[in-house]
Amino acid sequence: MKKNRLIPVLLLKDGWLVQSKGFSRHQNLGNPTIAVKRLSEWAADELIYLDISSGEATYDLRRDDLKHPNRHNFLDIIEDVSKCTFMPITVGGNIRSLNDIEDRLKRGADKISINTKPLNDKSFITEAAKEFGAQCIVVSIDTKVINEKHIVMKHGGKEVTDFTAIEWAKISEDMGAGEILLNSVDRDGKRTGYDIPLLTLLSDTVKIPVIALGGVGEWQDFEDALSETNVDAVAAANIFHYTDQSVYLAKKHLFDRGCNVRRPFITNF
């Protein structure tokens, strides 16, 4: 039987791994490649790697001293990451053209997450899906509750759009998206759990897989989403970086309670 997936999300700002709160406060967590190695050993099902640097960011991992190559751009980091992990990697952030997608796939990404570009030009989803296959295109949706409606936000949660989450998810599916990654600006970094009513409605509306993100504060939050809604995958960022063997423990929690996930184990690559 096909399993539900547990997916750690890594946020990268100016080349560093960061923790995010409310899409605006970012705290440095260190070297991204080492974090990926750990998550891989704890047998995560997949990784989502988002570059949240704004435009012309300067990268400096300050590793010259240890004879490590100093990585100055996101593409080099993707390549490093793909060498130390053997699982599917979704990459997103600052994607504006088909060329940007191709560059990331060439460097070792398996799927691409797009957010702002299709909100300005929805035909981009169709073009990308045609060129690289629908399985490769993940539309990420950032929502914020405004006047009791789940409004879709763009530009890293800063700008309001005219769409509700449900409307935009339907459009994305019709335009050819392979998956939806649903995040919440309000819940980001707050540890209050997922927005279960929204996840329920959204995962019943579209046929393509939905990945839940935003607000996980304890393992139980993953279980709530998997047992109460039809999401295909549960994702989180911050919670995976502060506990040793976090992914393994989260997986074990789900497995022991009868959720349809892969058997938890620790690998030694």
Add this chain to the structure above:
Amino acid sequence: MNKNNESNICILDYGSGNTKSVFNLLSTLSASVKISNSEEDIINATHLVLPGVGAFGGAMGKIRRKIPVDLLENEVLFKQKPFLGICVGMQVLASKGYEHGECEGLGWIAGKTTRLETDINPLPHIGWNNLEIINPSPILDGIDNEYDFYFLHSYAFRPEEENCVVAKTEYGENFVSVIQQKNIFGTQFHPEKSQTTGKLLIYNFLKFNEKE
């Protein structure tokens, strides 16, 4: 799993895009791995790997243009070198494929490649799924029905003979996920994305030698 220093692996590259991830995994298991279509490298290889992402017709067109197929057939069918086809690389072993119209395959294993028949589940079939082992095979040494592998596909291989079916997987229907005919192996899933389980399968493949 130690490195296998006896092996000399050639990954065939017809522009499928994911040769690099296959290369990365094989490099953890063998000291000698090449991505190449040259006659010399194919002849010198002890193991041949055909990765794959994309559609049947497109892949076959590129294979015929970029890979010396006659030479490859001599190595695989006549000299019986261990060969592994991954995803579309397994599907093209069929006599015929039906993705975007009918197309001739390599025809090394009799059968055809057609779309998955599933009404309820969305396609492509993306994610981790387990096997139901039908016939034991050295490539599944140490792997049982509980192990999961990473799948990403909409089409599946339907062999004519059931005895080459090593394992099946359930997704709306039971499709063939591992196949073996003598020295020729195929996996519908991606071992290079299946972490330790994928590595174990590749390790088994490198240990395999028909002539032993």
